[in-house]
Amino acid sequence: MAKKVKKRKEIKRKLLHKYRLVILNESTFEEKISFKLSRLNVFVTGSLCIIGLIALTTLLIAFTPLREYIPGYSSTKLKKQATDLTYKTDSLVANLYNTNKYLENIRKVLIGDIENNEINRDSLREQFKIDPSSIDLTPIKEDSILRAEVALEDKYNLFERNVDGSGMVLFPPLNGEISQGYDVESNHFAVDVTAPIDTPVKAVASGTVIFSEWTADTGYVIIVEHRDGLLSVYKHNGSLNKRQGDVVRTGEVIASVGNTGELTTGPHLHFELWNNGNSVDPLDYINF
Structure with missing residues (x-):
């Protein structure tokens, strides 16, 4: 138990032990700047710098055009163009289908072709049939x-x-x-x-x-x-x-x-x- 306590004290002493960082003039050996540091201070400061650097890099990638230069990322303009092209493609496919169906009906009209002889001659009447009871026919002044x-x-x-x-x-x-x-x-x-x-x-x-x-x-x-x-x-x-x-x-x-x-x-x-x-x-x- 005493050894563990002693070991902890030794670790704490090493972490909090002060070191002096001195910057000298090489020619005159004049002291220009000096810092008192401990291992704990260096570790905390380094960790904060690394975290800040990671956060800054993430922000630059997420909110600036710099992400376009990273492989795997595409620009917003390209994404918008791709989306617009997808919608246009779907619309063109639908229009092509309707146009082909329309032209097929015109072809039948021109050559007198019809697929079956069972024609409902009342189709127009049924299509435009109106229930008079559902309409208010009372005219107003206008x-x-x-x-x-x-x-x-x-x-x-x-x-x-x-x-x-x-x-x-x-x-x-x-x-x-x-x-x-x-x-x-x-x-x-x-x-x-x-x-x-x-x-x-x-x-x-x-x-x-x-x-x-x-x-x-x-x-x-x-x-x-x-x-x-x-x-x-x-x-x-x-x-x-x-x-x-x-x-x-x-x-x-x-x-x-x-x-x-x-x-x-x-x-x-x-x-x-x-x-x-x-x-x-x-x-x-x-x-x-």
């Missing part, structure tokens, strides 16, 4: 004024309904005699309406022209995209009045009757209606 101002514009409104509420009515592209009706079994997904050459062909509803070109089989073709995935197709025209990207209104003249294309048998309009990629019978919605 509503009455607005209706009076736009009465002429609403006269040929896009999806106008019959008086008896039986279904949807679209503006007829032209008036004439139907030479061939809609027939799924013969892959004739349209109605052919005969009329004299140069008879105006009108848009069945407001929309945007997405195709307006010449094709070998069906001559001058114009396709108008309406709301909620509805497409109207006009083939064998003699001339086209609208270009791709033009916005048309209900009843506006977009083409004229002709006899163009290899598959035509005389002056007529080949008219098709497509709902979200499915062909529907135009006679269900238009009175020619």
Whole structure:
């Protein structure tokens, strides 16, 4: 026990024993600076310096651009660019998928292709079916004024309904005699309406022209995209009045009757209606 106590005292004495650090002028041996130090002081001071150096290095790496020069660390700008590119890539993939699906529907319209013959002709009616009991139809003063101002514009409104509420009515592209009706079994997904050459062909509803070109089989073709995935197709025209990207209104003249294309048998309009990629019978919605 005495030896342990003696040993502890010896260690304490060595730690607290004072040493003198003197800085002399080498030529004159004049004392310039002197320090009194102990081993404990040197140990504590050295430890604090090491801890401070580590903390300072950490702060420099974490909050200054110096970290960019350390392998494994990337700059904030590069991280932001990588994140933006990831979002853009995801967006481009989604847009590419939607575009390919859209173009596939246009291809089906142009060549008259359809995957199955079981077509729900009531799809448009069901899609736009409204429960009258859920709507408050009581007009207010401002509503009455607005209706009076736009009465002429609403006269040929896009999806106008019959008086008896039986279904949807679209503006007829032209008036004439139907030479061939809609027939799924013969892959004739349209109605052919005969009329004299140069008879105006009108848009069945407001929309945007997405195709307006010449094709070998069906001559001058114009396709108008309406709301909620509805497409109207006009083939064998003699001339086209609208270009791709033009916005048309209900009843506006977009083409004229002709006899163009290899598959035509005389002056007529080949008219098709497509709902979200499915062909529907135009006679269900238009009175020619």
